[in-house]
Amino acid sequence: MAGxxxxxxxxxxxxxxxxxRTITEADNVFFTALTHNPALLHLDEEYCREHTxxxxxxxNSAFTLGLMVGISVGDTTLGTAVANLGWDEVRFPKPLFHGDTIRVETEVAELRExxxxxxxxxxxxxxxxxxxHGDLVASCRRSGLQLKRPADTEERSA
Structure with missing residues (x-):
């Protein structure tokens, strides 16, 4: 288990x-269409060229958020998460474009029983x-319910 x-x-x-992950045009268009988001900013190249x-x-910022959190799962919560409890302070200080590659870091901010x-x-x-380019493009605080190490695994590792 990775988590x-x-x-x-x-x-x-x-x-x-x-x-x-390098974000493709297909990623953006499929996600935007699947979530019924008709915003021209995500779908209409000509509109964006002329009017933005x-x-x-x-x-799509919702795709960015999901991808950012998804990239973190393998190292942090895969197999040890009980539930995602919420996302707070979600920010997108700079946009992402087709062809951009993102990298993610995760910091443990709080722990409570x-x-x-x-x-x-x-x-x-x-x-x-x-x-x-090293520009911050997204951030959020995410709270989750995480399993503790089972007692039987503690005894075997001791």
Missing amino acids: IYFDELKVGQLFRHTLR EFGQRLV SRSRPNAGIVTFIHRAYNQ
């Missing part, structure tokens, strides 16, 4: 995820995505 248990995390711990400061289509589940704790992650 990390709640009791193995430390506040301030930083994950620099090795998985990177960017001169080209922007990557679950009051209702003795086998889990609540983790707050800060995710940050950067384009190939």
Whole structure:
């Protein structure tokens, strides 16, 4: 299992995820169409060329958010997450365009014991995505319910 248990995390711990992703036109158009978003900023190249400061289509920010969090899963929560509890402070300081490549880092911001589940704790992650130029293009705080290491695995590893 790739994910990390709640009791193995430390506040301030930083994950620099090795998985990177170049965003294609198909990614953006399919996601935008699947989510019924008719915004011309994502679908109409001519409109963007003539009527926006960017001169080209922007990557859908909801796709950017999902991709940023998705890239983090393999290193942080794969197999150890119980539930995603929420996303806060979602920001997109710079746009992404077709052909941009993103990399992601995740910081553990807070840890707290679950009051209702003795086998889990609540983790707050800060995710940050950067384009190939090193510009911050997205960030968010994400809270999740994370499993603690099972007692039987602690005994075997001791």
